Each structure stands twice: as C-alpha cells, then as structure tokens.
Amino acid sequence: MIELKNIHKSFEDKQVLRGVDLQVKKGESLVVIGGSGSGKSVLLKHIIGLLRPDQGTVMIDSTDLLALDEDGLNEIRKKFGMLFQAAALFDSMKVWENVGFGLKRHTKLPDAEIKEIAVQKLKMVGLVNIEDVMPSELSGGMRKRVGLARAIAMEPDILLYDEPTTGLDPIMADAINKLIIEMREKLDITSVTITHDMKSAYKIADTIAMLYNGVIIETGSPDEIENSSNEIVRQFVEGRAEGPIVLEGIER
Amino acid sequence: MLIKFIEWIGAAVEGVIIGIGKISILLYNVLRGIFKPPFEIKNTLRQMLEIGVNSLPVVLITAVFTGMVLALQSYTGFKRFGAEGLVGSIVALSMTRELGPVLTALIVTGRAGASMAAELGTMRVTEQIDALETLATNPVKYLIVPRFIAGTIMLPALVVVTDIIGILGGYFVTVVLLNAGSRTYMKATWDFLQAEDIYNGLIKAAFFGAAFTLISCYKGFYTKGGAEGVGRATTGAVVYSSMAILISDYFLSAWLFK
Ligand SMILES: Nc1ncnc2c1ncn2[C@@H]1O[C@H](COP(=O)(O)OP(=O)(O)O)[C@@H](O)[C@H]1O
Ligand SMILES: [Mg+2]
Numbered sequence: 001m002i003e004l005k006n007i008h009k010s011f012e013d014k015q016v017l018r019g020v021d022l023q024v025k026k027g028e029s030l031v032v033i034g035g036s037g038s039g040k041s042v043l044l045k046h047i048i049g050l051l052r053p054d055q056g057t058v059m060i061d062s063t064d065l066l067a068l069d070e071d072g073l074n075e076i077r078k079k080f081g082m083l084f085q086a087a088a089l090f091d092s093m094k095v096w097e098n099v100g101f102g103l104k105r106h107t108k109l110p111d112a113e114i115k116e117i118a119v120q121k122l123k124m125v126g127l128v129n130i131e132d133v134m135p136s137e138l139s140g141g142m143r144k145r146v147g148l149a150r151a152i153a154m155e156p157d158i159l160l161y162d163e164p165t166t167g168l169d170p171i172m173a174d175a176i177n178k179l180i181i182e183m184r185e186k187l188d189i190t191s192v193t194i195t196h197d198m199k200s201a202y203k204i205a206d207t208i209a210m211l212y213n214g215v216i217i218e219t220g221s222p223d224e225i226e227n228s229s230n231e232i233v234r235q236f237v238e239g240r241a242e243g244p245i246v247l248e249g250i251e252r
Numbered sequence: 253m254l255i256k257f258i259e260w261i262g263a264a265v266e267g268v269i270i271g272i273g274k275i276s277i278l279l280y281n282v283l284r285g286i287f288k289p290p291f292e293i294k295n296t297l298r299q300m301l302e303i304g305v306n307s308l309p310v311v312l313i314t315a316v317f318t319g320m321v322l323a324l325q326s327y328t329g330f331k332r333f334g335a336e337g338l339v340g341s342i343v344a345l346s347m348t349r350e351l352g353p354v355l356t357a358l359i360v361t362g363r364a365g366a367s368m369a370a371e372l373g374t375m376r377v378t379e380q381i382d383a384l385e386t387l388a389t390n391p392v393k394y395l396i397v398p399r400f401i402a403g404t405i406m407l408p409a410l411v412v413v414t415d416i417i418g419i420l421g422g423y424f425v426t427v428v429l430l431n432a433g434s435r436t437y438m439k440a441t442w443d444f445l446q447a448e449d450i451y452n453g454l455i456k457a458a459f460f461g462a463a464f465t466l467i468s469c470y471k472g473f474y475t476k477g478g479a480e481g482v483g484r485a486t487t488g489a490v491v492y493s494s495m496a497i498l499i500s501d502y503f504l505s506a507w508l509f510k
Contacts, residue, residue, distance in 0.1 A: 050382050074388040082386040088379035092371075102387045105290075150387075 001026040001190050002158065007046055007056035009039075016042050017053070018214030024192060024207075029184050031193045031201045033225075033236065034211035035245065040194040041085055043211060044160050047192060048080050049073050060158075078106060081151035085162040085194075087143040089135040095122070095146055096131035102154040121149040126175055141168045148176065152183065159183065161193040165200045177203045198237050202226070210236065212245070271492075275470050278392070282400050282466065285393035292398045299402035303364045303461075304409055314359050315414040318351055319343055319421025327430055336432060340440030343422030348445065348453045349509060352414040354501050357407060357460035361493045365468035368399055369489035372472025373482035381473070396469040400462060407461030408454040415450065452508040459504060464493040 002024040009017040016039040024030045034040050045051040046058055049065050058065040060076055068076065089098050099118035103109055109117075119131050125145040135143060144167060151159060164180065165173035177200050183189045184204075195201050201208055201222070208225040209216045210233050218225065218233050228234055235243030326342040372395060375381050384391045419441060427434045468489035475485040 045382070048386055050385055070390065074390070077386060077388040080386060082383070084379050084383060086378065088383040090380055090383070091374075091378075101389075105387065105389055 001028070001061060002047060002192070003057075003059040004043075004046065005057045005059075007043070007053045007058070009042060009046070009051065009053050015214060017046075020056070020211070020214070020216055022209060022216060024190055026190055027184065027188050029180070029191045029193065029204055029206045031195060031205035031208045032211055033194075033196060033198070033201055033208060035196070035236070038211050039214060040211055041162055044082075044162055044192060044194055047160060048077060048082055078102075078154065079157045080160065081154060081156035081158070082160040083144070083147045083151045083162055083164055085166070087135075087140075087147035089143055089146055089150070091135050093135075094131065095127075095133050095135060095138070098135065098146060099131075099149045099153050101150065106154070117153065118149070121153050122146070124152070125149045125179060126172070141172055144168065145172075145176070148179070155187065157190060159189050159191040161191065161195075163195055163197075164193060165195065165197050173197065173200060176200075180204045198239070212236075274474075275466060278396070278470050278473075279466055281392050282397055285390065285397040286401065288393070292394060295394065295398035296401050299398045300406050302367075303360065303399075303402050304406035307360050307363055307406075307410060308413070310359050310363060311356055311410050311414060312417055314355055315347075315352070315417035316421040316424075318355055318414075319347060319418030319423075320425045322346055322351070322418070323422035323425040324430075327426055327432070337436050338440050339422065339426050339432070340419075340437040341444040343426075344419055344441040344445045345449060347418035347422075348415050348449045350453075350501075350505070352411045352418060353407075353453050353457040353460060354497065356411050356414045357457065357464060357497045358494055360403075360407060360410065360461075361464040361468070361497065362490055364403070365464045365489050365493050366486050368465065368468040369472035369475075369486045370482055372396075372469055373475035373485040376473060376475045377478050377481060391473075396465075396473065399469055400465045403461035403465030404458050405461070407464075408457040411454055411457040415453070449509075455508060456501065456504050459500065460497045463496045463500060467493045467496055 002022070004020055004022040007017050007020040008015075020043060022030075022043075032040055032043065042051060046053055047060075049058070049068075052066060060079075063076060065073070065076065090101065093101070096115050096118040097104070099121055100114035103114045103117060104111075115131065122128065122131060125148050127142060127145055127149070130138070130142070135146065138146065144164065148161075148164065151161075161180065164176050168176060180191065180193065181204055184191060193204060205222050207219060208222055209219040210225070211217075212232055218228055218230050220228065225233060225237060228237070231244050235245050322343045323339055327336050327339045330336045330338060330342075372381075375395070381391045381395070384394060423434075423437055426432045426437050471485040471489040471492070475481045477484075
C-alpha cells in the first residue's frame with residue numbers, strides 16, 4: 001500500500017532523513033516513534049507528496065508518487081486524510097467549513113448536506129455545537145480534533161496522523177486512540193501515526209517503527225518493541241534521560 | 253573594505269536575479285491557473301471587494317488632496333507668468349497620466365499588498381498551505397490567482413475614481429478657494445486631455461495591479477521562519493512592490509506616451 005525506499009532529505013546543509021525504508025500494508029496501522037526534531041513530520045510529509053525526497057522513491061498502491069504530475073498527485077491525495085501536528089485549520093473559515101472543505105471542492109453536494117456531514121464528523125471526535133465557531137476561538141485540543149474531523153471527512157483510504165494525542169488530556173487522548181482504532185476496524189483504513197506518546201503507540205499500532213538519526217532503526221510489533229534489545233529503542237520507550245541517545249545541548 | 257562592499261553588491265544582485273527568476277515561475281503558474289478550471293469565482297469576487305471597495309476610502313482621500321495640491325501649486329506658480337488659465341490642464345494630465353495610477357498603486361500596495369503577504373505568510377507558517385495541498389487543492393490557484401485577477405482589474409477601476417476625484421479636487425481649489433473662473437478650468441481640462449491619456453494611465457494601473465499582487469503573494473507564499481518571517485514578508489512585499497511600481501512606471505511611461 002505504502003512503500004518508502006531509501007528516502008534522503010536535507011534542508012540547506014542539515015541532513016534530516018538519511019535513507020528511510022518503510023512499508024505499510026493495506027489495513028495496517030503503523031506508528032512511527034522518535035524524538036522531537038528527529039524528522040517524523042518530515043517523513044510523514046513525504047508520504048503525501050508535500051515534500052519531495054532528494055533521493056529515494058515513494059510508492060502508493062504501486063503508483064510512483066514522484067512521477068505524477070499535478071493532476072495525478074491531486075487525484076491520489078483524495079485517498080488521503082492528514083492531521084497536522086498543529087491542526088493547520090483554515091482560520092478564515094468556520095469550523096464546519098474546515099471540516100467540509102474537501103467535500104465542497106470535490107463533490108457537488110449542497111452546503112446544507114456538507115454541513116450535516118461536518119456536524120456528524122465533529123460528533124465522532126467528541127465535539128458538538130461548535131460548527132459555527134471560528135477556529136481562533138477553540139482550545140488547542142479542540143483544534144486538533146477539528147483537524148481530525150477534517151481528515152476523516154472524505155472517508156479516505158489512508159490516514160496520516162501527526163501526533164494526534166499530543167496536547168490532549170489523558171481521557172481525550174484515549175478517546176482519540178479509540179477513534180483511530182475504530183476507523184481502522186470499521187473502515188479498513190491504512191494509517192501512519194506519528195507519536196512520542198508510548199501509551200498511545202502500544203494501543204493503536206499493529207507495527208511500530210523507530211526513527212533515529214535519519215533512519216528507521218527498528219520495526220516490530222508493540223510487544224517486540226517493548227522488549228527490544230536495542231539500547232536506543234529501550235531508552236526511548238522507557239523514557240529515560242540516561243542512555244545512548246544524545247540530547248543536543250544537554251550536558252550529562 | 254572594498255572587497256566586502258563588492259561582495260555585498262554581488263550578493264544583492266544575485267538575490268534580485270534569483271527573486272526575479274522565482275517570481276517568473278510563479279507568474280507562469282498563475283497565468284496557467286487562470287485558464288484552468290475550476291474557476292475560483294467566489295474567491296475572486298471576495299478579493300475584488302477587498303482590494304477595490306475596502307481601499308476606496310483611502311484612495312478617495314489621496315485623490316482629492318492630490319488634485320487639490322496640484323491645483324494650488326500650479327496656480328500660484330503659473331500666475332507668475334500669467335498662465336493660470338492652464339491649471340485645469342495640468343491637473344487633468346498629471347492625474348490621468350501619472351499621479352492617479354502611481355499614487356493609487358502605492359496606497360493600495362500599502363493596504364492590500366501588506367495584508368496579502370501577512371495572510372499568506374501566516375497560512376504558510378501554520379501549515380495551512382500544506383493542508384490545502386493535502387485536500388487536493390492547488391494553493392497557487394486557490395490563493396494567488398484570485399488575488400492576481402482582482403488586483404489587475406480593480407486597480408484600473410480605482411484609478412478611474414481617482415482621476416475624477418482628483419480633477420474635482422483641483423476644480424474645488426481653483427474655482428472655489430482661489431476664485432478663478434469655472435469655465436476656464438473645465439475648458440482647460442477638456443481642451444488638452446485626450447482619450448489616450450486616460451487609457452494609457454489605466455494600462456499602467458493594470459500593470460501595477462498585477463505587479464503588486466504577484467510580488468506580495470510571492471513574499472507571503474514563500475515565507476519562512478514563524479511570526480518573525482511573516483513580519484519580514486510583509487515589509488518586503490510593500491518595499492519591493494513599491495519599487496517595482498516606481499521603476500516600471502518610468503519604462504511604461506516612456507513606452508506608452510510617445
Ligand atoms: N521546511 C523545512 N525547512 C527547513 N528545515 C525543516 C523544514 N521542515 C523541517 N525542518 C527541520 O527538520 C528537522 C525535523 O523536523 P520535524 O520532522 O518537524 O521533527 P519532528 O520529528 O519533531 O516532527 C528539524 O530540525 C526541522 O528544523
Ligand atoms: Mg513533528
């Protein structure tokens with residue numbers, strides 16, 4: 001379904017990805033873990049063609065993403081839903097217009113019906129009576145959930161979640177975890193989730209991959225990752241400051 | 253010291269050349285976007301309202317005072333050699349050929365250009381532009397094309413208003429404040445004003461409208477570096493648009509008004 005091969009990406013002279021290989025099967029829920037600034041968001045943006053690799057290939061359903069022209073890319077993007085780390089809501093539009101944006105642009109549905117669908121998607125993420133509010137009036141956690149509603153509004157085949165539970169209270173975080181699981185079970189959605197919330201990772205993942213130093217250093221089931229023998233993985237999942245992972249600027 | 257200076261010049265020239273190259277690519281994509289469906293009619297109308305109607309108050313004030321000061325200065329100046337009967341011509345020609353288009357363009361750049369750069373810049377740094385792309389929407393077509401069309405159409409429209417109001421402002425000063433003859437002023441206005449003065453002025457205005465929207469959108473669209481970057485983009489949009497307007501004004505005038 002999704003296959004990344006040997007992805008390299010640098011910004012100016014900063015190497016962020018140095019040969020990432022990643023595979024996600026249809027219906028699988030892959031979770032990518034890794035420290036802040038390790039390039040998780042950059043990696044996710046390559047899957048939907050927001051960033052182009054300096055080297056490497058991206059295949060979606062056996063289509064070479066990098067060979068597509070603009071129309072082809074837009075066509076394939078309709079299969080995707082993406083939740084951005086900071087939600088990226090359109091702040092000139094009401095909440096329901098945000099959620100219904102894709103429907104408005106790519107279907108002929110009348111506004112009333114789009115709004116109805118938006119309200120229903122908002123309800124799925126635990127939000128009611130906010131459809132006519134502007135995004136600037138929402139709290140961070142609410143914005144994130146609106147972003148999630150927008151990502152699922154077109155009922156995509158593939159969902160990309162960038163830190164879906166960061167900034168939410170534990171109960172809401174768990175509700176979002178449930179929703180992600182539900183989306184996969186009911187709608188057979190393929191998903192790539194980025195997180196450093198290990199509790200959430202164990203819950204929603206079929207497979208967990210760890211990004212470190214620009215490469216995937218380990219891939220495995222939640223059990224395998226929890227009991228990994230790799231010191232770097234162990235340090236990360238146990239959340240210890242001591243270990244082989246070097247934190248820039250922090251003396252030890 | 254000298255080497256430093258030459259390096260500085262070199263870097264500045266390089267920056268300008270790269271900028272012109274990137275803007276040309278953007279212009280190409282914008283022009284392609286104009287003719288490719290879906291047409292962003294609603295967005296374009298909203299931008300026309302924003303650029304045209306919402307700029308009207310400042311444009312009106314600028315126009316009336318420009319016409320007034322033109323009349324005042326040329327009246328007192330021309331009186332020295334008894335040519336005060338030509339004040340109407342001076343006001344009409346200056347407004348339509350030069351000051352109408354240029355001043356309106358500069359004022360609208362300060363208002364609408366700055367706000368375009370700030371808006372697109374904010375959308376860039378908060379990943380709203382990326383979000384548009386993930387929703388299978390071409391951001392150049394969705395965001396820039398409507399602004400470009402609106403600027404190119406609405407600036408000439410505003411200049412028509414500026415020309416008329418400027419001439420009326422000149423009339424007010426000459427006839428009401430300085431008690432010169434009303435007939436003389438209007439005759440001087442019509443005697444020397446030709447249709448091509450007006451429409452060449454409007455052609456300049458359309459060009460300025462295209463230039464400031466393109467430059468402002470470019471600055472906003474490629475913003476980097478958070479809130480600070482948005483501030484830089486906004487300043488840059490106004491500075492570079494204004495320079496482009498003033499520089500191209502000379503060449504357009506040399507070409508249009510033979
Ligand atoms: N568009 C960009 N331009 C320049 N540098 C970038 C860009 N996007 C990300 N980076 C850099 O890449 C690195 C990884 O960023 P990111 O993927 O956001 O990390 P995270 O793993 O926390 O999501 C960071 O050092 C960031 O500064
Ligand atoms: Mg990130």
